[in-house]
Amino acid sequence: MKIAIVDDEAEAREELQQVLRSCGIALVEQADCWHYASGEEFLAGFQPDSFQLVFLDIRMEGMNGIETARLIRKQTANLPIVFLTSSADYALEGYQVFPAGYLLKPIRQGRLQLLDILQHCLPQAPAVLAVQWNGRKLQVPRARIAYVDVKGNRRVGGRRGCVVHLLADRELAVDTPYPEVAAALRAADFAECYNHLLVNFAAVETLLADGFELKNGERLPISRRLYREVSRDYMEYLLRK
Structure with a gap:
């Protein structure tokens, strides 16, 4: 380009x-x-x-x-x-x-x-998140992702990586490090609302006084330090939609 x-x-x-x-x-x-x-x-x-x-x-x-x-x-x-x-x-x-x-x-x-x-x-970015899962490449539709976290900086199973939580109450413990996933999703209406916790605005049902309630019923916290910035970005997202 x-x-x-x-x-x-x-x-x-x-x-x-x-x-x-x-x-x-x-x-x-x-x-x-x-x-x-x-x-x-x-x-x-x-x-x-x-x-x-x-x-x-x-x-x-x-x-x-x-x-x-x-x-x-x-x-x-x-x-x-x-x-x-x-x-x-x-x-x-x-x-x-x-x-x-x-x-x-x-x-x-x-x-x-x-x-x-x-x-x-710009040309639209692929609507998928590309990750490594059990040693092979996997493409996860962004629309199916609720949030991403690290669960204590180690993925399920003990190896380093992160966990991709899907709206259908499933989780994928992937080998791709959290910083790489966060960088790939940064411009796709995802935001870090807590330390090593990345939420998909499209998965949010309600903005609460201290967090988000998701469409699948889960609740995610928003840190006090990030609340003003994250809530503003979420409102801007709603206006764009």
């Missing part, structure tokens, strides 16, 4: 690349990022199939981001364009070129907004 970052501030380009490198979406973290200091520089060698995603600063010296986007749209209607801006003044004008979204600077403060935009404009 190739991503273009077009911004006349070198520091802003580097900041965005660092956030993309740690966003938790493998396709983005492993992408080839190209930096451009102006719209003119970007358009000089642009081809419709050159990139799969473009981040475009609106306020730049010379050709601004909206003018650049209009010229991009003359060549392709499908390339996702995400505008970068320090104010919403250009929002109405910018929507005439059908952007995938807007990100307010500084980018680090809009990390959740960035993840939401990426999830909607």
